[in-house]
Amino acid sequence: xxxxxxxxxxxxxxxxxxxxxxxxxxxxxxxxxxxxxxxxxxxxxxxxxxxxxxxxxxxxxxxxxxxxxxxxxxxxxxxxxxxxxxxxxxxxxxxxxxxxxxxxxxxxxxxxxxxxxxxxxxxxxxxxxxxxxxxxxxxxxxxxxxxxxxxxxxxxxxxxxxxxxxxxxxxxxxxxxxxxxxxxxxxxxxxxxxxxxxxxxxxxxxxxxxxxxxxxxxxxxxxxxxxxxxxxxxxxxxxxxxxxxxxxxxxxxxxxxxxxxxxxxxxxxxxxxxxxxxxxxxxxxxxxxxxxxxxxxxxxxxxxxxxxxxxxxxxxxxxxxxxxxxxxxxxxxxxxxxxxxxxxxxxxxxxxxxxxxxxxxxxxxxxxxxxxxxxxxxxxxxxxxxxxxxxxxxxxxxxxxxxxxxxxxxxxxxxxx
Amino acid sequence: xxxxxxxxxxxxxxxxxxxxxxxxxxxxxxxxxxxxxxxxxxxxxxxxxxxxxxxxxxxxxxxxxxxxxxxxxxxxxxxxxxxxxxxxxxxxxxxxxxxxxxxxxxxxxxxxxxxxxxxxxxxxxxxxxxxxxxxxxxxxxxxxxxxxxxxxxxxxxxxxxxxxxxxxxxxxxxxxxxxxxxxxxxxxxxxxxxxxxxxxxxxxxxxxxxxxxxxxxxxxxxxxxxxx
Numbered sequence: 001x002x003x004x005x006x007x008x009x010x011x012x013x014x015x016x017x018x019x020x021x022x023x024x025x026x027x028x029x030x031x032x033x034x035x036x037x038x039x040x041x042x043x044x045x046x047x048x049x050x051x052x053x054x055x056x057x058x059x060x061x062x063x064x065x066x067x068x069x070x071x072x073x074x075x076x077x078x079x080x081x082x083x084x085x086x087x088x089x090x091x092x093x094x095x096x097x098x099x100x101x102x103x104x105x106x107x108x109x110x111x112x113x114x115x116x117x118x119x120x121x122x123x124x125x126x127x128x129x130x131x132x133x134x135x136x137x138x139x140x141x142x143x144x145x146x147x148x149x150x151x152x153x154x155x156x157x158x159x160x161x162x163x164x165x166x167x168x169x170x171x172x173x174x175x176x177x178x179x180x181x182x183x184x185x186x187x188x189x190x191x192x193x194x195x196x197x198x199x200x201x202x203x204x205x206x207x208x209x210x211x212x213x214x215x216x217x218x219x220x221x222x223x224x225x226x227x228x229x230x231x232x233x234x235x236x237x238x239x240x241x242x243x244x245x246x247x248x249x250x251x252x253x254x255x256x257x258x259x260x261x262x263x264x265x266x267x268x269x270x271x272x273x274x275x276x277x278x279x280x281x282x283x284x285x286x287x288x289x290x291x292x293x294x295x296x297x298x299x300x301x302x303x304x305x306x307x308x309x310x311x312x313x314x315x316x317x318x319x320x321x322x323x324x325x326x327x328x329x330x331x332x333x334x335x336x337x338x339x340x341x342x343x344x345x346x347x348x349x350x351x352x353x354x355x356x357x358x359x360x361x362x363x364x365x366x367x368x369x370x371x372x373x374x375x376x377x378x379x380x381x382x383x384x385x386x387x388x389x390x391x392x393x394x395x396x397x398x399x400x401x402x403x404x405x406x407x408x409x410x411x412x413x414x415x416x417x
Numbered sequence: 418x419x420x421x422x423x424x425x426x427x428x429x430x431x432x433x434x435x436x437x438x439x440x441x442x443x444x445x446x447x448x449x450x451x452x453x454x455x456x457x458x459x460x461x462x463x464x465x466x467x468x469x470x471x472x473x474x475x476x477x478x479x480x481x482x483x484x485x486x487x488x489x490x491x492x493x494x495x496x497x498x499x500x501x502x503x504x505x506x507x508x509x510x511x512x513x514x515x516x517x518x519x520x521x522x523x524x525x526x527x528x529x530x531x532x533x534x535x536x537x538x539x540x541x542x543x544x545x546x547x548x549x550x551x552x553x554x555x556x557x558x559x560x561x562x563x564x565x566x567x568x569x570x571x572x573x574x575x576x577x578x579x580x581x582x583x584x585x586x587x588x589x590x591x592x593x594x595x596x597x598x599x600x601x602x603x604x605x606x607x608x609x610x611x612x613x614x615x616x617x618x619x620x621x622x623x624x625x626x627x628x629x630x631x632x633x634x635x636x637x638x639x640x641x642x643x644x645x
Contacts, residue, residue: 322562
């Protein structure tokens with residue numbers, strides 16, 4: 001039985017989404033956003049750094065904030081130690097003498113509680129930002145992002161994330177993925193289709209966040225929950241593709257899987273519970289009609305495509321082994337690649353509708369990774385990362401997709417770390 | 418119309434255009450394959466006619482210049498590989514593939530008969546194997562293995578002439594051959610040097626069904642070295 005037919009709807013959806021991204025990327029709103037100048041306005045900004053056991057990186061995070069190209073009297077840095085059990089608290093206290101810095105120590109209550117403590121401490125500030133304690137901003141990032149708030153309907157804005165100093169294959173792969181994310185957020189912002197304001201670096205109108213009741217647990221995805229609440233309130237979420245921030249990412253497969261299970265279960269729970277009305281709802285425009293339904297479809301597609309590919313490979317290998325058993329191996333070896341046995345023969349190129357559509361989808365992904373790198377001016381060596389992202393991600397992503405579906409179906413809750 | 422809906426519609430048109438282009442490309446490639454098959458078949462048909470004509474012309478000295486028998490069994494094998502590939506791509510019921518398969522089957526039967534005539538008239542000793550298979554699901558579990566083993570034998574023993582036939586192909590000449598060779602509906606079935614062999618177990622068994630000494634391996638050269 002040939003199961004590849006099951007993959008066609010997902011290939012169609014992938015190519016359709018890429019075509020939608022391309023059309024939107026070339027449209028006027030996206031072009032205007034790309035040409036947007038760095039802001040000369042300097043509203044008051046409070047940057048909140050929620051921390052839990054980040055003793056190794058929090059110092060670098062704070063230093064990068066202090067190096068921001070922004071008037072010191074307009075920028076407050078609020079460090080919130082969320083009950084760390086390592087020396088994070090004392091590292092933070094080293095900055096307590098700095099006039100720009102406020103340090104808060106509190107009992108561990110989760111990231112959303114730490115953010116809310118920071119919001120409480122930033123009374124009177126126009127903009128609040130969240131910067132994870134393992135992330136490092138570039139000096140012009142804040143001005144780039146502030147420019148998006150010229151539109152009074154913009155309630156939040158996101159930055160251009162990449163991986164900080166990627167070393168191993170997994171980090172390079174995530175770097176390619178994050179740079180793809182830069183392009184996606186830039187493009188989706190043009191149709192107000194963003195549904196996450198990522199923790200590594202996002203800005204919000206403080207009065208809006210306070211009016212909405214601050215951050216919530218949000219099924220361990222407080223950044224997604226807040227973004228959806230902002231969308232529900234009728235505000236837009238923008239993106240500043242040149243506002244560069246580097247963040248640390250998982251270095252091992254288990255830690256990556258754990259992180260992605262948190263993200264995926266957060267998406268599924270938010271979308272099937274509190275924000276179920278978003279999916280397919282024209283009231284939420286591209287977000288409701290295109291982005292969120294395709295998000296669901298992508299989860300199912302990732303699992304199904306993986307199943308189909310594994311089934312086909314196993315089937316082919318088993319039947320090939322049965323067929324060639326008993327025939328000398330050197331003959332089998334010479335027939336493995338019939339196209340090249342006696343020189344190149346185009347006749348035997350295995351071109352099918354499935355392979356060509358898959359190639360189109362992959363080329364589309366590569367194109368948007370290149371776009372992300374170019375518009376953000378991220379100096380990344382993407383060769384190995386893109387290769388890994390294209391070849392390996394599809395094999396490990398089903399681990400977290402299947403686990404997430406199982407967790408949601410069985411109402412299993414996992415800890416953040 | 419909202420901006421995003423306009424983009425969504427344009428994206429849909431682009432997607433449909435991409436899929437149409439891909440479908441066209443796949444179809445074009447398949448057509449090119451069929452065209453190549455047709456060209457090879459035309460050439461083989463001409464070769465067959467040429468040999469038959471040559472045979473007729475040399476009625477008085479029929480074996481002069483025909484010591485090696487017909488020469489295109491290898492080409493027939495190559496055509497068979499291509500036809501199998503085209504069949505896999507376009508489907509066994511594709512009318513064009515079926516038509517090509519019928520012509521290919523006819524060519525094989527003509528070559529087989531000609532080879533037999535030359536053997537009788539000129540005293541040549543060709544090594545032949547007829548192979549009958551079935552594509553009906555569940556009818557022949559061992560056909561893939563048998564076909565692969567025959568491909569190996571054909572490559573290892575260049576003098577071996579293998580003729581493969583789809584038992585269920587609706588072709589009068591094939592049905593006559595099946596009747597003459599008394600092939601039952603049990604697959605795979607072979608006729609090795611005129612003797613019927615049913616079923617396939619191992620390559621060794623199949624090899625052993627040929628009379629001793631008739632299979633001559635491809636000539637090989639080996640390098641030797643000496644050490645002082």
